[in-house]
Amino acid sequence: MSQRHHRLAYTGIVAAILLGVALFAMNFPVFLDAYDQWGFQIKCGTGYLSDLSQAAEAVGDANYVEQCHSALLARRLWTIPLAALSGIVLLIVVVASATTSVRESLVGHGDAS
Template sequence: MNGELTTRRLLAMIAAAAVLGIGVLLMWQPVYLPEFDSYGLQIRCGSGFLTDMSHPELVDGGAGPLRDRCESALLQRRAWAVPMMVVGAGVLIALALRGTRVVSPRSQQ
């Protein structure tokens, strides 16, 4: 029973895969500032995976406060989404690699 795929282990693997998937989805979602540009659009900073400072408000402002807030928002997103992905992947890998024990007929007697 040590290495068998039990219901509890299967449910733990599903939960770990869900945590990993949610972390990836959250990293994929765009990060916006609460401020709007002159056209009424929210200022986009990129996503958790890629930084995008090509918005005109960020380019024109140089290294101003909007750019700093963008970098801070991206850092906050990564600060909790990356550990979420690492924990989900770690638990999933640990459960998937857990070896199965072969029981010989002689040892059952």
């Protein structure tokens, strides 16, 4: 295996891991550092879906719905670009690897005749 294949493989592995981390992080719930009137921490949903029902019903001086919007935005601001960038890099690595493999098989096939 050439040095180029090793670099492509390592880059692909890192991109796949980062894509998995980003998608997994989007699945974790987002909580506020505040509690509702029953003593439960206010949950805003996940990076995928917003659930603002608890924030809307919570009694307090703060606007918990707006805080949930900010917390969800903060989660999405780093996970979505990370997932998109690592997905693009992974796609480029797959295309480059396939192109290199086809090119080498054609060159190798021409030498054998």
